[in-house]
Amino acid sequence: MSGSDTDRHGGEEGSRVVVVGKGGVGKSTVTALLCRLLARRGEAVVAVDADEQMNLGAALGFASEELAKVTPLALDAGYVEEKTGARPGEGAGAMLRLNPDVADVVERLALPGPDGVRLLVMGSVQRAGGGCLCPENSLLAATVRSMRLRRHEVVVMDTHAGVEHFGRAVARGFDQAVVMVDPTFNGVQVGARTARLAADLGITSLHLVVNRVRRAGDLERALDYLGRADAAGALDFSSVRELPYDEKALDGEPSVAGLLGESALGDAVGRLAHDLVAGLAADRDGDASCAP
Ligand SMILES: Nc1ncnc2c1ncn2[C@@H]1O[C@H](COP(=O)(O)OP(=O)(O)O)[C@@H](O)[C@H]1O
Ligand SMILES: [Mg+2]
Structure with missing residues (x-):
């Protein structure tokens, strides 16, 4: 589990988490809750919105006047060209710097918001099966990889559906x-496919989250669908948990702020947040205990 350049953290602290799944399954809601709750636990959080709907900011509870100030990275033609040598949409024909230096991306483009969460909006990212060589995607890849993760820094990325559009x-x-x-056949099929891709692309830790659980048996049903979608049993989840259906999610739309206090959904996502960083603590301890 160690030694490769794709190894988690690569000697850094912190984590980069991507949230995937079928449209409407609750990705933006859960991403926003995770970001706010991780920030309240003392993590420095960068929320990355990689869905062209760009609704993560509203879910995080940013005011609309604040969101109006956001420059989506993919639409910032000057920044894209400065960093990659090509303008957005120019494609692989242009001379492209494949490893642009984007160490300043968070400072330049991220907007600080509720609980200190910094929001980085990608804007429209080109979709292409194997991950296209367009400058926006090249920049996204470099951005994600270059965010230096110090202790207690976490990047959480909300997506349109999954990692397949972005590529390796x-x-x-x-x-x-x-x-x-969610506990539906289609939702689980899409989730299983996305999880397999994520694993194939080298993401080592997969957490299965069954959202909108309303009654006893929902989790079991979802796991049964998963068994059918993954008959070979190839998927290996580090954790499996359910999130309850919570009317409060609808009351506060689009912001998750109302779920942060006492709410069944907020509490359950809090336990997921704990899992995501507890893994880090274990890794840190593991690293320390492996020292000669
Ligand atoms: N556990 C839940 N209980 C009730 N409503 C939920 C829950 N999770 C998400 N929702 C609602 O479902 C809708 C879709 O959620 P959203 O996070 O936008 O999905 P996605 O980002 O995957 O498309 C939103 O109206 C949201 O408030
Ligand atoms: Mg969404």
């Missing part, structure tokens, strides 16, 4: 994936 270059930057499903 972007996915390699993540060490954990939260695979979200």
Whole structure:
């Protein structure tokens, strides 16, 4: 489990988490809750919105006047060109710096918000099966990989559906994936496919989250669908948990702020947040105990 350059953290502290799953399954809600709760636990959180719907900021509870100030990275033609040598949409024909230096990306483009969560909006990212060589994608890959993770720094990326659009270059930057499903056949099918891709792309820690659980048996049903989708049993989840259906999610739309106090959903996502960073603590201890 150690020694390769895709190894988690690569000697750094912190973690990069990508949230994947079928549309409507609750990715943005859970990403926003995770970010706010991790920040309240003392982590320095960068929330990356890689869905072209760009609704993570509103879910995080940013005011709309604040969000109006956001420059999506992919639409910042000057920044994209400065960093990659090509303008957005120019494609692989242009001379492209494949490893742009984006050490300043968070400072330049991220917007600080509630609980100190910094929001980085990617804007429209080109979709291409194997991950295209367009400058926006090249920049996204470099951004994810270059965020220096100090102790207690966590990057959480919300996606349109999964990592398949981004390809290996972007996915390699993540060490954990939260695979979200709901207790429906389709939701689980999409989740299983996405989880397999994430694993193939080298994401080592997969967390299965069954959202919108309303009654006893929902979790079991989802796991049964998963067994059918993954008959070979190839998927190896580090954790499996359910999140309850919570009316409060609808009351506060689009912000998750109302779920942060006492709420069944907020409490359950808090336990997921704990798992995501508890793994880090274990790794740190593991690293220390492996020292000669
Ligand atoms: N556990 C839950 N209980 C009730 N409603 C939920 C829950 N999770 C998400 N929702 C609601 O479902 C809708 C879709 O969620 P969203 O996070 O936007 O999904 P996605 O980002 O995957 O498309 C939103 O209206 C959200 O408030
Ligand atoms: Mg969403």
